[in-house]
Amino acid sequence: MSAPYQLTPLAETRPGMVLSDVVRDGKGNVLLAQGLVLTETMLGSLARHGVDMLPILQAEPAPPPIDPEAIQCRLDHVFRKQDRDDLGDWATGILRRYVEDYRLQREVNA
Amino acid sequence: MNRLTPEQLAAGVQDLPSLPAIVMELLSSIEQEDIDISVLAKKVSYDQALTAKTLRLANSSSFGLQVKVTTIQQAITFLGFQTTRNLITTAAITGCFPSGRCPGFRDKAFWRHSIATAACARALARRMRFNQDIAFTAGLLHDIGRLVLVTAHPEAYGAVVQWRAQHDADWQAAEQAVLGIDHVDAGVALADHWNFSGTMRQAIAYHHAPDVHGAGFLAAIVHVANAIVHALDLTAEDDELVPRVSSVAWDAMRLNEEAYLHLFRETELQFGEMSAILMA
Secondary structure (H helix, E strand, C coil), X not given: CCCCEEEEEHHHCCCCCEECCCEECCCCCEEECCCCECCHHHHHHHHHCCCCEEEEECCCCCCCCCCHHHHHHHXXXXXXXXXXXXXXXXXXXXXXXXXXXXXXXXXXCC | CCCCCHHHHHHXXXXXXXXXXXXXXXXXCCCCCCCCHHHHHHHHHCCHHHHHHHHHHHCCHHHCCCCCCCCHHHHHHHXXXXXXXXXXXXXXXXXXXXXXXXXXXXXXXXXXXXXXXXXXXXXXXXXXXXXXXXXXXXXXXXXXXXXXXXXXCHHHHHHHHHHHHHHCCCHHHHHHHHHCCCHHHHHHHHHHHCCCCHHHHHHHHHCCCCCCCCCCHHHHHXXXXXHHHHHHCCCCCCCCCCCCCCHHHHHHHCCCHHHHHHHHHHHHHHHHHHHHXXXX
């Protein structure tokens, strides 16, 4: 079992969740297979088999949403000595634009 | 008065903590190929802390090894002599200066910036087909003169820190205003004292002036890497400031935007991993 998972109390599990590992009863018999999508019926039957925790597969953590305004504000701060209108300073200007594209996850045409 | 004379600077350099003899040997021979590797591996392995740090770096994902190396000799076999030498010197230098001597000088932030610049210079060098190990070391050492000043003249450097905060200036301007010399002078003095190669000395001397005739390509790589790392804001210092980028140095890189975006990503990832190992 290598995928990230969380041992979840049966009461907190919901249909649609995915098992990250096999589930066995107290005697070691396999009740449900790894990778199975849970249904209402299964959850009911697991309670009768005395199972109280399930290994639930965790979705890959989504990248935290970016706050474009805060990012722009911080970039303007670190580039505070660069004057966007100073054409003689184009190299710093290009670096600034590239880092803005990178941090603000803008589409870039290769 | 906080002015420093060249004599005071030289005396400060003499009094610096010394690196392990093996590391001095490695630094001064960085462009030499004919070195007895087995003798070297043995000498390094006498220093357990240094060996442990070196091996952790070698096993970090930056080097993409499929097997874990457990001895210096193995690291040399899998990564090559140049790269291993590079890791040994990195592990030694980041641990050799005393910290917390100068009020207001943030040692951790200094090293985080140096490590990030090293990673970025290495990534740039690979795209330029320039020697990656030399670029890495030059990136790591480009501002070493600041540590020389902080270590040898902590009180005077405290005044530099204050001046810079008041004037929102770059370090070089603040050092010149307060001390009359700057970290480039101090870095060059150290390069001479520690017997760095000529290429490395040039890179330290000209990383703020890559346009100067004879500055060399390595100085341009370090100059651009330094600016990128400031722009990526990797040390997250409140007063982070991107220096003016030399258009000559930028032109010399000949990379398009797509290449830079990959470079930014690579720098961030390697920086995260390496600083965790080296700052532990």
